Amino acid sequence: MIKTAPATTASARIRGAFSEGRLTWSGLALTGFSILVYIFLYAPIIILVLFSFTRDEFGVRWTGFTLDWYIRLFNNPRMMGAAWNTLVVATVSTIVSTIIGTLLAMAMERYRFRGRNAMEGLIYLPIVVPEIVMAVALLAFSAIVFDVIKMVTGETLRRNLATVTIGHIAFSISFVVVVVRTSLKNFDRRLEEAAADLGADNWNIFWRITFPLILPGIIGGALLAFTLSLDDFIISLFLSGPGTSLLPVEVYNRVRRAVTPEINAISTLMLILSMALVALSQLLQRRR
Amino acid sequence: MSDSIAIELRDVVKRFGDVIAVDHVNLQIRDGEFFSLLGPSGCGKTSTLRMIAGFELPTAGSILIHGREMGITPPHLRPVNTVFQSYALFPHMTVAQNVAFGLEMRKKPKDEIARQVKEALELVRLSGLEERRPRQLSGGQQQRVALARALVNHPEVLLLDEPLGALDQKLRKEMQLELKSLQARVGITFVFVTHDQEEALTMSDRIAVMNKGKLLQVGTPTEIYERPNCRFVADFIGETNFIDGVVIGRDGNYTVLETPEGLRFRGLATRPLSDGTAVTYSIRPEKVRLLAPNGELPPNGLAGTVMTVNYIGSDTRITVRINDRRTIDIWEQNTRSTLDRDEYWQPGEAAVIVCPPDNALVLSE
Ligand SMILES: Nc1ncnc2c1ncn2[C@@H]1O[C@H](COP(=O)(O)OP(=O)(O)OP(=O)(O)O)[C@@H](O)[C@H]1O
Ligand SMILES: [Mg+2]
Numbered sequence: 001m002i003k004t005a006p007a008t009t010a011s012a013r014i015r016g017a018f019s020e021g022r023l024t025w026s027g028l029a030l031t032g033f034s035i036l037v038y039i040f041l042y043a044p045i046i047i048l049v050l051f052s053f054t055r056d057e058f059g060v061r062w063t064g065f066t067l068d069w070y071i072r073l074f075n076n077p078r079m080m081g082a083a084w085n086t087l088v089v090a091t092v093s094t095i096v097s098t099i100i101g102t103l104l105a106m107a108m109e110r111y112r113f114r115g116r117n118a119m120e121g122l123i124y125l126p127i128v129v130p131e132i133v134m135a136v137a138l139l140a141f142s143a144i145v146f147d148v149i150k151m152v153t154g155e156t157l158r159r160n161l162a163t164v165t166i167g168h169i170a171f172s173i174s175f176v177v178v179v180v181r182t183s184l185k186n187f188d189r190r191l192e193e194a195a196a197d198l199g200a201d202n203w204n205i206f207w208r209i210t211f212p213l214i215l216p217g218i219i220g221g222a223l224l225a226f227t228l229s230l231d232d233f234i235i236s237l238f239l240s241g242p243g244t245s246l247l248p249v250e251v252y253n254r255v256r257r258a259v260t261p262e263i264n265a266i267s268t269l270m271l272i273l274s275m276a277l278v279a280l281s282q283l284l285q286r287r288r
Numbered sequence: 289m290s291d292s293i294a295i296e297l298r299d300v301v302k303r304f305g306d307v308i309a310v311d312h313v314n315l316q317i318r319d320g321e322f323f324s325l326l327g328p329s330g331c332g333k334t335s336t337l338r339m340i341a342g343f344e345l346p347t348a349g350s351i352l353i354h355g356r357e358m359g360i361t362p363p364h365l366r367p368v369n370t371v372f373q374s375y376a377l378f379p380h381m382t383v384a385q386n387v388a389f390g391l392e393m394r395k396k397p398k399d400e401i402a403r404q405v406k407e408a409l410e411l412v413r414l415s416g417l418e419e420r421r422p423r424q425l426s427g428g429q430q431q432r433v434a435l436a437r438a439l440v441n442h443p444e445v446l447l448l449d450e451p452l453g454a455l456d457q458k459l460r461k462e463m464q465l466e467l468k469s470l471q472a473r474v475g476i477t478f479v480f481v482t483h484d485q486e487e488a489l490t491m492s493d494r495i496a497v498m499n500k501g502k503l504l505q506v507g508t509p510t511e512i513y514e515r516p517n518c519r520f521v522a523d524f525i526g527e528t529n530f531i532d533g534v535v536i537g538r539d540g541n542y543t544v545l546e547t548p549e550g551l552r553f554r555g556l557a558t559r560p561l562s563d564g565t566a567v568t569y570s571i572r573p574e575k576v577r578l579l580a581p582n583g584e585l586p587p588n589g590l591a592g593t594v595m596t597v598n599y600i601g602s603d604t605r606i607t608v609r610i611n612d613r614r615t616i617d618i619w620e621q622n623t624r625s626t627l628d629r630d631e632y633w634q635p636g637e638a639a640v641i642v643c644p645p646d647n648a649l650v651l652s653e
Contacts, residue, residue, distance in 0.1 A: 188374075190372060190374060190376045191376050191378060191379075193343055193363070193370075193372075193376065194372060194377075194378070195378075195389070196342075196362070196363040197343075197363050197368075197369055197370045197438075198364075198369065198389050198390035198393055198437065198438075199364045199365075199390050199393035199394055199441070200364055200393045201364055204393060208389075209378060212380050213379070213380055
């Protein structure tokens with residue numbers, strides 16, 4: 001092959017790239033398309049964050065930078081109360097569903113027992129069942145339970161943070177099970193035999209070998225449960241009682257009246273929290 | 289002490305569903321012995337080892353360690369340690385933590401653990417790598433950590449399941465010698481599983497050959513190689529020529545057999561065989577002699593024609609046809625250094641093979 005003199009002008013270079021196959025029309029189209037998809041995905045979020053800092057009180061135009069909306073947010077007792085409720089519910093439901101989910105995953109991964117296959121199928125059901133169905137079911141169920149309690153003890157109970165928490169636990173468990181099972185599948189059972197061989201009893205085998213090695217999976221499950229709880233709307237709406245609403249519900253109520261940059265501000269904070277959690281989980285996975 | 293029994297298997301059976309992995313095995317392993325379990329893939333070596341370690345319980349029969357019936361004693365209470373084929377090092381612990389694990393489980397004081405870990409790592413020549421993680425080690429180094437992790441507990445018996453299987457040929461040879469000298473130094477009974485006959489011959493004091501769950505023969509490497517007790521053992525260990533026939537009588541110490549085409553061979557039988565018994569005559573290629581024909585056949589001689597000649601350096605491997613159905617393989621050591629073509633056999637040459645009856649076996653089954 002005879003080498004041509006090096007192309008100098010830009011257009012010649014592009015022509016050269018085409019003729020050498022480094023640049024193709026399909027390649028260009030693909031790049032353009034990818035850029036469009038990313039704009040589609042991220043433009044609304046970027047605008048949301050941007051307009052949480054605008055002076056414009058309708059939050060639709062950029063009229064200069066301010067932190068007023070954040071300050072107002074922190075001085076808004078309803079919003080702060082809802083945020084606190086959300087954090088409490090998310091924390092409690094995460095802890096409980098992570099423990100239950102991990103134990104369940106271990107039982108399903110390790111033991112053969114009657115009805116295991118049925119259990120296997122049923123544990124994933126809450127993931128595919130439409131959330132509205134879950135919510136209605138939980139609402140109806142809580143009404144029944146309250147009736148029974150009233151009949152037995154004469155006590156009248158109302159929906160409160162505890163009922164929402166139980167609802168969140170109910171849908172989080174399945175997700176925890178899925179994540180923890182994946183790390184149990186990758187866990188080499190021979191390590192447990194090796195530990196037993198070296199004199200470890202079941203307690204030591206679990207806490208010294210199994211647990212540290214599946215911990216990234218457990219943390220992954222917990223983070224998933226936490227984020228799911230943070231932004232859950234439907235179940236929270238159905239199961240929370242008066243005066244105990246959670247942040248997504250509170251935001252919705254505010255939005256129905258008017259979209260203010262305050263809403264943008266709280267959304268931005270939630271965004272940062274979720275991203276921090278994802279980053280944390282990535283960091284923990286990488287340490288392995 | 290050296291005559292006491294470290295491990296005894298009494299009529300041990302292990303079934304997995306329909307599969308009989310270990311079939312009525314009786315075995316005694318002596319104290320301080322380097323004992324190998326040898327056999328083809330799937331013959332039940334690992335299953336046997338796992339029953340000794342306590343990871344599996346025998347379907348029937350009993351296992352005794354230093355005279356103590358093990359019954360259902362769980363692995364962590366047995367006085368044995370295992371080196372796994374995959375090493376099974378704890379990936380989240382450093383080398384030192386891996387080695388310390390067994391001592392910590394036995395609640396040894398901290399300073400003693402530190403001292404013993406150091407000693408164990410010196411023993412396997414890994415000093416300086418204490419703080420590495422297993423994944424930062426080469427295969428051979430991981431193997432040594434596994435060894436140190438087991439030896440540091442001073443087990444009464446060390447079980448090793450193909451511990452060299454994952455190493456390349458050269459490292460494997462090195463580790464064989466190292467393991468053998470290590471065993472001599474620490475004086476612990478080693479039960480070593482391998483499917484590599486050469487490895488078993490090089491390393492062992494005694495070898496047990498297994499096939500399809502059954503224990504076929506137990507003996508020293510010499511006994512196993514020179515006096516295999518059945519066709520399978522003769523075939524599995526080393527190379528040999530097999531010739532089928534029936535017993536037609538005795539000649540002094542030797543048993544005489546005849547092939548369907550009327551050839552007669554004489555060899556040693558390990559037990560008395562009555563006339564008419566179907567047997568296999570077995571003679572190793574290095575034990576057959578090859579002579580130039582000089583008119584008359586010597587005793588135990590057969591006339592033949594050289595078919596192929598393969599010069600492989602130390603030996604020359606020759607195949608001789610003795611009739612239209614049979615060939616015999618012969619390995620001649622090249623004891624003289626020469627380039628003279630006439631000194632070597634050539635294909636097509638007439639030759640006489642001699643099968644000394646003292647070097648040949650008559651095997652039934
Ligand atoms: N847990 C098990 N369940 C069912 N069958 C098993 C199990 N373990 C072993 N077997 C069967 O028992 C037989 C002996 O297996 P074992 O692992 O003891 O063989 P091995 O001699 O160690 O072979 P290899 O050299 O391939 O490791 C095989 O047929 C195997 O399929
Ligand atoms: Mg095996």
